[in-house]
Amino acid sequence: MKAHWTIFYKETAQMLRSQRGLLWLLAFSGLLSAFSLLLVSNTELSLLDNAQVVYMMAGTILAAGALLAAILGSDAYAGEKERGTLMPLLCAPIGVNALLAGKILGLLSAWGVMFAVATPYLWAMGASGQNLGAAVFYLALFGTPVVLGFGYLAMALSARTGSVLASLLSTITLFMLAATPILIGPGLRGTTIGRAMDAVNPFAGALNTFDSVIIDSEPFAAQVGRLLLVVAWLGVCLLAARRSATHPKFQ
Amino acid sequence: MRIWKYLLMAVIIMILSLAVSAAAEAPLALDLSPDDQNPSGPVMGDHLRFWSTITNRGDIPIEGLVAWISLVEIDPGNEQPVDLEDWSAQKAVTGASLGPKQSLRTDWPMRLIKGGDYRVVVSVTDRGGRRVFTSPTVQFHVRQKPVLQAGRVLAVAIGVPLLFIGLMAFNNAKRRRKKGV
Numbered sequence: 001m002k003a004h005w006t007i008f009y010k011e012t013a014q015m016l017r018s019q020r021g022l023l024w025l026l027a028f029s030g031l032l033s034a035f036s037l038l039l040v041s042n043t044e045l046s047l048l049d050n051a052q053v054v055y056m057m058a059g060t061i062l063a064a065g066a067l068l069a070a071i072l073g074s075d076a077y078a079g080e081k082e083r084g085t086l087m088p089l090l091c092a093p094i095g096v097n098a099l100l101a102g103k104i105l106g107l108l109s110a111w112g113v114m115f116a117v118a119t120p121y122l123w124a125m126g127a128s129g130q131n132l133g134a135a136v137f138y139l140a141l142f143g144t145p146v147v148l149g150f151g152y153l154a155m156a157l158s159a160r161t162g163s164v165l166a167s168l169l170s171t172i173t174l175f176m177l178a179a180t181p182i183l184i185g186p187g188l189r190g191t192t193i194g195r196a197m198d199a200v201n202p203f204a205g206a207l208n209t210f211d212s213v214i215i216d217s218e219p220f221a222a223q224v225g226r227l228l229l230v231v232a233w234l235g236v237c238l239l240a241a242r243r244s245a246t247h248p249k250f251q
Numbered sequence: 252m253r254i255w256k257y258l259l260m261a262v263i264i265m266i267l268s269l270a271v272s273a274a275a276e277a278p279l280a281l282d283l284s285p286d287d288q289n290p291s292g293p294v295m296g297d298h299l300r301f302w303s304t305i306t307n308r309g310d311i312p313i314e315g316l317v318a319w320i321s322l323v324e325i326d327p328g329n330e331q332p333v334d335l336e337d338w339s340a341q342k343a344v345t346g347a348s349l350g351p352k353q354s355l356r357t358d359w360p361m362r363l364i365k366g367g368d369y370r371v372v373v374s375v376t377d378r379g380g381r382r383v384f385t386s387p388t389v390q391f392h393v394r395q396k397p398v399l400q401a402g403r404v405l406a407v408a409i410g411v412p413l414l415f416i417g418l419m420a421f422n423n424a425k426r427r428r429k430k431g432v
Contacts, residue, residue, distance in 0.1 A: 019422060026415040033408035040404045046365035047296055048337050050398040117411060124407040128398045130296070215337075 003094040004102040011072075011106025016113060025117060028064055032121040035060060039125070048215060050129030055214045057125060058139045059182060059207050061118045065111050065147040066175055066203070072110060073154025074167035076103045077248060081162050096246050100155070107151040108144075115140065134213045142206040142227065145234040149202060150175060152237035159244035178203035202233035278309035283373050283386035286358070295366050295396040301359040303373040303386055307349040315378025319343040320359045325390075326367045337364050366395030 014021065039053055080086035089099070119136060126132040150171065157167040180197070181189060181204040188194050189204075198204040205226040212218040286300035293299055301320075307313050320342060322333040335342050339361045349355055359373070373386040 017422075019419060022415055022419045022422065026412055026419065029411040029415055033412055036404050036408040039399060040401050040408070047398060048364055053399075120407045120411060124404045125399065127403070128396070128400060 002098070003092075004098040004105065007094070007099060007102025008105035008109070011103060012109045014106075016110070021110075024068065025113065028114060029117055031060070031064065032057070032118060036121055036125060047130055050126065051131060051215045054122060054126040054129060054132065054135050055210050057118075057122060058135055058143075058210045058214065061114070061122075061139060062143045062146060062203070062206055062210075063179055063182065065114055065143055066150040066179075067172070068110060068114065069107055069147045069149075069151035070154045070168060070171040070175055072107050073103075073151040074158050074164050074171060076155045077159040077245065078162050078164045078167055079158070082164060096242065100241060100245050103155060104148060104151060108148065111144065111147050115143070131214045131217055134217075135210070138209055138213050138223070142209050142230050145230040146202050146206050149230070149233045149237040152234070152241035156237065156240040156244040159241070159248040162248065175203075180204075181207050200229070202230045205229040278307060278313065278380075279375055279377075279384045280304075280306040280308050281373065281375055281384050281386040282306075283371070283389055285389055285391070292394060293363055293391060294394045295363050295398070297363050297393075299361045299363060299391065301361070301371060301373075301389060302356060303359065304354055304356050305349065305375055306354040307351055310351050312351060313349045313377045313379075316347040316349055316355070316375060317343065317345050317377070318347075318355075318357060318373055318375045320371060320373050322361075323370045323372075324367050325370055329367070333369070335361075338362055363393045366393045368392050 016022075035057060077086065080089055094102075118139075122132065122135055122139075126135060153174065154167055154171040157170050158164070161167050161170075178201050181201070184194070189198060198208065209223045209226050212222055282304045284302055286302060289299050290297050303318065303320075305316070305318060320335065320339065322335055322338065324331050324333050339359065341359060344355075344357050347355055357373075359371075361371075368390070369392075370388045370390045372388045374383050375385075376383045
């Protein structure tokens with residue numbers, strides 16, 4: 001079996017078969033359940049109110065995915081170092097790319113499970129409304145590069161600092177900066193600085209796409225620019241992770 | 252003194268009659284009607300279409316015509332104009348010109364976003380004139396469609412966390428059994 005698949009199986013098992021992985025999924029489902037139950041009493045929503053709910057839920061799933069990526073990515077190298085398992089791993093005949101690929105595949109499977117857990121919630125909230133299929137499709141299309149990008153970024157910081165705490169704090173701070181569109185209103189986002197930030201922020205790009213396809217029913221052609229942004233984000237983070245993983249500073 | 256009163260009355264009557272005749276000779280005639288294909292009992296999410304016909308009854312062409320549609324909610328206690336942003340992509344026709352005795356027929360598609368009673372009207376003005384002409388209104392009722400089914404949401408919101416609690420309990424029991432062995 002190739003090395004990256006071995007690492008992938010190990011990472012996936014750690015995340016999904018361990019109690020801590022199940023606890024994370026329980027917390028995630030609890031968050032989505034609370035969100036859903038808040039709205040269950042209001043059955044006279046308009047079509048757009050319903051679409052707004054699905055949009056907010058897609059944003060919440062994306063944020064939770066990025067947070068998970070920050071945690072798993074921070075643990076990727078620094079966690080191995082702190083547990084004393086990094087040296088045997090680096091001494092084993094595993095290339096930098098295979099190690100990176102195994103780690104990111106583990107993260108991809110965790111994101112896949114989160115996505116599978118979130119899908120029934122999206123269905124329950126949006127099946128009677130509009131654009132449910134588009135919501136699921138674009139969450140996968142835009143959410144995956146954004147989440148994996150945060151994973152790579154956390155891995156880059158993890159390999160560079162050798163500290164889970166330092167890497168996690170840095171990634172979460174950057175994540176919070178990227179997630180400001182959730183916190184600030186459309187008014188502030190409409191200013192020149194707000195628009196400039198939106199133009200380079202992959203998280204905002206994904207959110208704007210959710211808004212565009214779920215609420216405004218806009219076609220794929222309107223999303224191409226933002227898709228390029230999130231793919232570029234993934235590429236830049238991958239390069240950063242590869243560079244840091246090739247020459248870990250803490251070795 | 253009485254002469255002045257008569258004179259004043261005559262002037263007022265003259266002005267009023269001029270106004271009435273001007274109104275009677277409005278250069279634009281405007282009509283609005285629902286499409287024949289519209290559902291008889293529209294539900295939220297359905298599409299409606301309205302047709303307006305603007306006719307130039309005058310002898311001179313009208314340039315720079317602007318026609319726009321307005322929607323008003325008339326539910327008791329909730330009377331308000333509706334922002335058409337999400338209801339319709341076609342909210343206005345601009346820049347059209349209309350020769351003498353010519354007509355302009357325009358369709359106004361609309362997607363029904365929210366339940367309630369509504370009234371729709373089309374207004375027209377032109378570049379040179381200062382008047383706004385309005386069509387007769389068309390009233391319709393949109394039946395509310397439940398967009399959130401409590402049973403479905405409850406099943407998922409309770410079922411999924413319970414599934415993970417069950418899995419965790421199963422894992423714990425398995426581990427304890429292994430330790431026991």
